[in-house]
Amino acid sequence: MSKVRVNCFSISLDGYGAGPKQSLENPLGERGPELHNWFFPTRTVQKKVFSQEGGETGVDNDMAERSFENVGAWILGRNMFGPVRGDWPDESWKGWWGDVPPYGCDVFVLTHYPRKSFALAGTTFHFITDGPLAAMEKAKASAKDKDVRIGGGASTIRQYLQAGLIDEMHLAVSPVILGKGEPLLQGIDLSALGFNSVKLFAGEAASHFWLSR
Amino acid sequence: MSKVRVNCFSISLDGYGAGPKQSLENPLGERGPELHNWFFPTRTVQKKVFSQEGGETGVDNDMAERSFENVGAWILGRNMFGPVRGDWPDESWKGWWGDVPPYGCDVFVLTHYPRKSFALAGTTFHFITDGPLAAMEKAKASAKDKDVRIGGGASTIRQYLQAGLIDEMHLAVSPVILGKGEPLLQGIDLSALGFNSVKLFAGEAASHFWLSR
Numbered sequence: 001m002s003k004v005r006v007n008c009f010s011i012s013l014d015g016y017g018a019g020p021k022q023s024l025e026n027p028l029g030e031r032g033p034e035l036h037n038w039f040f041p042t043r044t045v046q047k048k049v050f051s052q053e054g055g056e057t058g059v060d061n062d063m064a065e066r067s068f069e070n071v072g073a074w075i076l077g078r079n080m081f082g083p084v085r086g087d088w089p090d091e092s093w094k095g096w097w098g099d100v101p102p103y104g105c106d107v108f109v110l111t112h113y114p115r116k117s118f119a120l121a122g123t124t125f126h127f128i129t130d131g132p133l134a135a136m137e138k139a140k141a142s143a144k145d146k147d148v149r150i151g152g153g154a155s156t157i158r159q160y161l162q163a164g165l166i167d168e169m170h171l172a173v174s175p176v177i178l179g180k181g182e183p184l185l186q187g188i189d190l191s192a193l194g195f196n197s198v199k200l201f202a203g204e205a206a207s208h209f210w211l212s213r
Numbered sequence: 214m215s216k217v218r219v220n221c222f223s224i225s226l227d228g229y230g231a232g233p234k235q236s237l238e239n240p241l242g243e244r245g246p247e248l249h250n251w252f253f254p255t256r257t258v259q260k261k262v263f264s265q266e267g268g269e270t271g272v273d274n275d276m277a278e279r280s281f282e283n284v285g286a287w288i289l290g291r292n293m294f295g296p297v298r299g300d301w302p303d304e305s306w307k308g309w310w311g312d313v314p315p316y317g318c319d320v321f322v323l324t325h326y327p328r329k330s331f332a333l334a335g336t337t338f339h340f341i342t343d344g345p346l347a348a349m350e351k352a353k354a355s356a357k358d359k360d361v362r363i364g365g366g367a368s369t370i371r372q373y374l375q376a377g378l379i380d381e382m383h384l385a386v387s388p389v390i391l392g393k394g395e396p397l398l399q400g401i402d403l404s405a406l407g408f409n410s411v412k413l414f415a416g417e418a419a420s421h422f423w424l425s426r
Contacts, residue, residue: 013384013386013398013411013422013424014401014403015228015398015399073340113362171226173386173420173422175412175422176411177404177408179403179405179406180404185226185227185228186399188227189393190227190390191393192392198226198390200419201417202415202420203415203418206413206418207413207415208225211226211390
């Protein structure tokens with residue numbers, strides 16, 4: 001059955017999904033990139049995101065690998081698509097990923113500013129201005145019997161959690177403390193939302209927790 | 214050099230050190246005991262806390278074992294000593310641990326209600342009514358060149374963290390979500406408090422994070 005999933009979302013030990021002071025130069029916030037130290041070196045990410053050979057294998061890589069399986073559509077918050085804020089000045093920004101985005105399907109980007117869809121090496125980006133529920137409807141229609149993956153960031157995941165729309169969530173707790181930043185779970189009662197199973201997988205450089213309802 | 218340590222303090226994935234609705238029947242709060250599912254079955258705890266042979270060995274047990282090493286004195290919040298609230302009705306409550314407490318040294322219990330010290334099988338419990346700083350002073354004097362261990366609970370640890378008095382902290386993140394309860398780190402900026410190193414040890418049933426400054 002088709003699911004709505006979060007995968008490989010990294011948080012610090014103190015619960016932050018991004019560091020403080022997010023900016024154009026620091027899209028993940030101060031020290032935010034450290035959250036992903038387990039993720040970027042994996043063979044899966046080296047290949048899918050950076051088009052490079054090599055990279056780490058092991059549990060962390062298995063987690064990254066699984067995260068791309070059976071995904072039929074993605075939803076991203078705007079900051080995960082790019083650093084541009086406000087109106088799109090032009091159509092030149094095509095995402096963080098260079099010529100070959102790692103998606104290979106429809107990607108729905110939440111934004112308040114309209115922009116035309118465009119296709120790039122098997123991925124089509126759509127810009128959704130009528131809210132997260134509309135984006136979900138479109139993503140589900142596009143994914144058909146595959147899953148919808150919500151890429152992030154933290155505030156996007158929080159919105160879908162609070163709307164009760166996420167079926168499965170894989171969080172990677174990194175051995176990092178940020179002190180402040182963008183909290184993922186604070187004030188969200190996951191038990192009340194029906195999450196009642198948590199499985200732990202020990203990665204080499206992070207701890208992986210799989211939550212389901 | 215003598216340190217002030219927290220060890221084996223269990224939190225849920227969503228950051229709670231105890232469940233909601235703590236009570237006499239439920240001293241750890243609703244579902245709070247699940248936080249310690251990695252801890253109680255270990256050989257170390259079976260022996261030290263329950264005076265039983267057997268129990269699990271492995272990384273979780275190593276963590277439990279290390280937690281008791283080189284400890285010269287303990288500080289406990291009152292609820293970790295017992296369920297009694299308000300004035301001590303009598304001296305009959307001697308702790309959760311039966312005839313042989315697992316400490317074997319001085320234990321300083323924070324309380325607002327005076328009670329006479331008493332000794333039990335190598336452990337002496339002292340009841341400190343003049344606050345956490347006074348308790349720390351006494352614990353350090355008693356521990357001499359060994360470490361002071363703060364047993365918990367969450368609010369006791371938070372007080373000592375905020376006072377900048379904790380040098381090292383080992384948190385065990387359990388594959389449990391509580392939804393609500395007593396948060397350990399919320400609103401505490403561990404980076405500003407000087408914690409800059411986090412090491413991860415993968416246990417069988419929990420993830421162990423060692424923080425130091």
